[in-house]
Amino acid sequence: MDDQQRWRLELKDSDAKVRAAAAENLCLAGSDSVAAAVELVVACGDVEDVQNWAASALEDLGAPSVDSVDALEPLVNSPKPLVGYWAATLLGRLGKTASRSQTILGKAVSDSPHLSVQERAAWALGKVGATEASVVESLKRAAASESPRLASLANRALA
Amino acid sequence: MANRNSKYGRKRGSFKIFWLVIAIVTSGGVSGFLNPDWPVVGPLVTSVKTQAIEYKNQTASGLEDSGVNNVQANPGAYAGTPVQSASALGPNDKILIATFNIQVFGESKLRKPDAMAVIVEVIRKFDVIAIQEVRAKADDILPRLVAELNADGSRYDFIIGPRLGRSVSKEQYAFVYDTNRIELDSASVGTIGDPGDLLHRAPFIARFRPRTTDPDRAFTFWLVNTHTDPDDVPEEVDALAQVFQVMQTARPDEDDVILLGDLNASEKQLGDIKKIPRIKWVVGGGVMTNTRQNKAYDNIIFCAPPTQEFTGKWNVLNFEQEFNLSREEALRVSDHFPVWAEFDVWESADTIH
Numbered sequence: 156m157d158d159q160q161r162w163r164l165e166l167k168d169s170d171a172k173v174r175a176a177a178a179e180n181l182c183l184a185g186s187d188s189v190a191a192a193v194e195l196v197v198a199c200g201d202v203e204d205v206q207n208w209a210a211s212a213l214e215d216l217g218a219p220s221v222d223s224v225d226a227l228e229p230l231v232n233s234p235k236p237l238v239g240y241w242a243a244t245l246l247g248r249l250g251k252t253a254s255r256s257q258t259i260l261g262k263a264v265s266d267s268p269h270l271s272v273q274e275r276a277a278w279a280l281g282k283v284g285a286t287e288a289s290v291v292e293s294l295k296r297a298a299a300s301e302s303p304r305l306a307s308l309a310n311r312a313l314a
Numbered sequence: 315m316a317n318r319n320s321k322y323g324r325k326r327g328s329f330k331i332f333w334l335v336i337a338i339v340t341s342g343g344v345s346g347f348l349n350p351d352w353p354v355v356g357p358l359v360t361s362v363k364t365q366a367i368e369y370k371n372q373t374a375s376g377l378e379d380s381g382v383n384n385v386q387a388n389p390g391a392y393a394g395t396p397v398q399s400a401s402a403l404g405p406n407d408k409i410l411i412a413t414f415n416i417q418v419f420g421e422s423k424l425r426k427p428d429a430m431a432v433i434v435e436v437i438r439k440f441d442v443i444a445i446q447e448v449r450a451k452a453d454d455i456l457p458r459l460v461a462e463l464n465a466d467g468s469r470y471d472f473i474i475g476p477r478l479g480r481s482v483s484k485e486q487y488a489f490v491y492d493t494n495r496i497e498l499d500s501a502s503v504g505t506i507g508d509p510g511d512l513l514h515r516a517p518f519i520a521r522f523r524p525r526t527t528d529p530d531r532a533f534t535f536w537l538v539n540t541h542t543d544p545d546d547v548p549e550e551v552d553a554l555a556q557v558f559q560v561m562q563t564a565r566p567d568e569d570d571v572i573l574l575g576d577l578n579a580s581e582k583q584l585g586d587i588k589k590i591p592r593i594k595w596v597v598g599g600g601v602m603t604n605t606r607q608n609k610a611y612d613n614i615i616f617c618a619p620p621t622q623e624f625t626g627k628w629n630v631l632n633f634e635q636e637f638n639l640s641r642e643e644a645l646r647v648s649d650h651f652p653v654w655a656e657f658d659v660w661e662s663a664d665t666i667h
Contacts, residue, residue: 175422182418183645185606199483204422207449210483211418214544215649240481244545271481278545304480304511 175204182212192219200235218248236269247279261290277308412654420450442491475518487518512553514543524659540575555586596628628655
C-alpha cells in the first residue's frame with residue numbers, strides 16, 4: 156500500500172486526529188492526491204481540522220478524474236453545505252466532460268437550501284454547459300435571484 | 315507619495331461596485347496617526363471592532379502595549395509618540411513589506427513547533443506582513459503567533475479581519491507589524507465593501523507608516539490584503555483592479571496603495587490590473603512564489619508614481635533553502651513562500667508640503 160492509499164483509508168479512521176493528519180498529508184501532496192478527490196469532498200463534512208485541510212487540498216487539486224463523476228453527483232445534495240459546495244466545484248472543473256451532471260447541478264441551483272451550493276452549482280453549469288430545458292429554467296429563475304452573485308453566475312451560465 | 319495638501323482635490327473615482335468600509339476602533343472617531351484633521355471614511359464595521367474588543371485581555375502581555383488592543387482604551391495612543399529607534403532588524407531609512415499565505419494557519423499548525431519556528435523567524439524578517447489563510451474557529455491564533463514573535467523581546471502586534479468566504483470554510487486576513495518600526499492608522503482598518511459579491515474574500519485594508527522617521531515626512535500607505543478564489547481568478551483579478559482604483563481615491567491625502575497577497579495569478583494573468591496607469595508588480599520574469607516552485611501566485615502591486623518610495627529591491631523568501639529544510643518540511647510550513655519589497659521611510663520629496 157502506498158502513502159496515497161494509506162492516507163485515503165485513514166480519512167475514514169475513527170480517530171479524528173488520524174483523519175486530520177491524513178487530510179493534511181493529502182493536501183501537502185498537492186495534485187498527486189487527485190485520486191482522493193471524492194474522499195476529500197466527503198471529508199469536508201468532518202470536524203474542523205479535517206475539513207480545513209480537505210478544503211485546502213481541494214483548492215489546489217485541479218480537475219478530478221472523469222471516473223469520479225458518478226461518486227460526486229450525489230454529494231452535491233449532501234446536507235453538509237461544504238460537501239455540496241466542493242462536489243459542485245469539482246464537477247465544474249471537469250467542464251464539458253461532466254455535461255451529464257447538468258441535471259443534478261440544475262436541481263441544486265433550484266432546490267439546495269444552501270446559497271453557497273446554489274451559487275457553486277450555477278458556476279459549475281457555466282463550465283459544464285446547460286442544454287436541458289429544466290436546467291435552463293432553473294438558471295432563469297436563479298438569474299432573478301436577490302443574491303447578486305447567484306444572479307450573475309446564472310446569467311453567465313445562460314450566456 | 316501622499317498628496318497631503320489637496321483637500322478633496324483629487325478626481326473622485328467612478329467605480330461604484332466597491333466601497334470602502336472602515337472600522338473605527340476608537341469611539342470618538344479620532345482619525346489618522348497624529349493629525350486629527352484627516353477625515354474618517356466610511357461607516358463602522360462592528361465585526362472588526364468586536365474582535366478588537368475580544369482580543370483585549372486574552373493575549374500575551376506584550377500585546378497590551380500598542381495597536382488595536384490599546385486604541386480601544388486610549389484613542390490618542392499615538393499622539394505625541396516620539397520617533398522610535400529601529401529594531402535590530404533593519405536600517406532606519408527602509409522598511410520591508412511582505413505578504414505570506416500561511417496555508418491553513420490554525421490550531422494544527424500552531425501545534426507544530428518546527429513549522430512555527432520557521433514562521434516566526436520568517437515574520438521577524440519583515441516590518442509589516444500581510445497574512446492570508448488564517449483558518450480557525452478559535453480567536454486565539456494570531457495572539458498566540460504574536461506571543462511567540464514577542465518571546466525574544468520583539469514588539470509585534472496584529473490586526474485581523476472578519477471570517478470571510480462563501481462556503482462554511484472561512485478564512486481571515488491579518489496584518490502583523492513591528493510596533494518598534496511601524497505605526498498603524500487605527501482609524502483605517504476595514505474590509506472592502508463588495509455589494510456585488512464579486513470577491514470570495516473581500517480584501518482587508520489598513521493604513522500604516524514607518525515610525526523610524528519624522529512623522530511629517532513619513533511614507534504613509536494603504537495595504538490591501540487579498541486572496542482570490544482559484545476557481546474564479548480572471549473575474550476576481552478584474553474586480554481587484556476596481557478595488558485598487560477605489561483605494562487610490564479613498565482619501566484625498568493618500569495615494570499610495572499597495573495591493574498584496576495570494577492572487578492565484580501570475581503576471582500574465584493580471585487582467586484589468588495591468589490596465590491601471592503606471593501599475594507595477596514585483597514578481598515576474600518567471601520567478602515562482604510557491605513552495606513547489608511551479609506557480610507565481612503571490613505578488614505586491616502598486617503604482618509608481620505615486621509610490622516612488624519603492625527602492626527596487628524585492629524577493630521571494632525561499633525558506634526551504636534559507637532554513638535548510640526538506641521539501642516536505644517546507645510544505646509543512648506553507649505551500650507559499652513570502653514575497654517582500656523594500657520601501658524608503660520618507661514620502662517622495664516632490665509632494666511633501
